[in-house]
Amino acid sequence: QVQLVESGGGSVQAGGSLRLSCAASGYTGSSYCLAWFRQSPGKEREGVAAIGTHSGSTYYADSVKGRFTISQDNAENTLYLQMNSLKPEDTAMYYCAAKSCSYCHAYYCYSSGPHGYNYWGRGTQVTVSS
Numbered sequence: 001q002v003q004l005v006e007s008g009g010g011s012v013q014a015g016g017s018l019r020l021s022c023a024a025s026g027y028t029g030s031s032y033c034l035a036w037f038r039q040s041p042g043k044e045r046e047g048v049a050a051i052g053t054h055s056g057s058t059y060y061a062d063s064v065k066g067r068f069t070i071s072q073d074n075a076e077n078t079l080y081l082q083m084n085s086l087k088p089e090d091t092a093m094y095y096c097a098a099k100s101c102s103y104c105h106a107y108y109c110y111s112s113g114p115h116g117y118n119y120w121g122r123g124t125q126v127t128v129s130s
Contacts, residue, residue, distance in 0.1 A: 002026040002119040004096050009124030016086050016128070022079040022096030022121055030054070033101040033109030035117065036070060036081045038092035038126075048094070049081060050109035052101070059106035064090075086128045093123040 008020040020036070035050040049060045049070035058070050069082040079096055097117035101109065 002098055004098060004119055004121035006094065006096050006121040006124040009094060009126045011127040011129065012086055014087055014128055014130050017082070017084045018086065018126060020081040020083065020094055020096075020124060020126075022081075024077045024079065024096075024098065027077065031100070031102045031104070033099050033104050033106075033112065033117070034070075034072060034079050035097050035109055035112075036079075037095045037097060037114055038090075039095070039123075040092045045095070045114045047110050047113065050106045051079070052104045052106045052109050054103050055105060057106035059110040061110075083126070086126075088128045088130045091126060091128050093125050095123045096121045 003025050005023045012018055031054040036048040037045050038048050039045040047061055048064055049068055051058050051070050051072055067085045071080045098119040099117045
């Protein structure tokens, strides 16, 4: 059973930075899709960034491209999301998610959408004030 625990959320002013972490345990394979999603009140959960663990390929939503960076530390089984130049519209609950996927490219991982993932963390809140 894969377990995911997010941390690193908080409140920052516009233009600031945060680094989210997602500690993972219980992996039984070596090839996964890992992704960050976010959800604001009254809105659907949306993809932010994804990574294919086998290739290390990454893919980003247009709204965060150039500002956010997704990365993984295989030795520590941790997924990261570095968020720079934060905007008020980035305010949301951020979730990490995982699914087993052999040799999957990040674009496929991102395009799977939230319904394509079966392992989820509980989320960490990010609030950006103007």
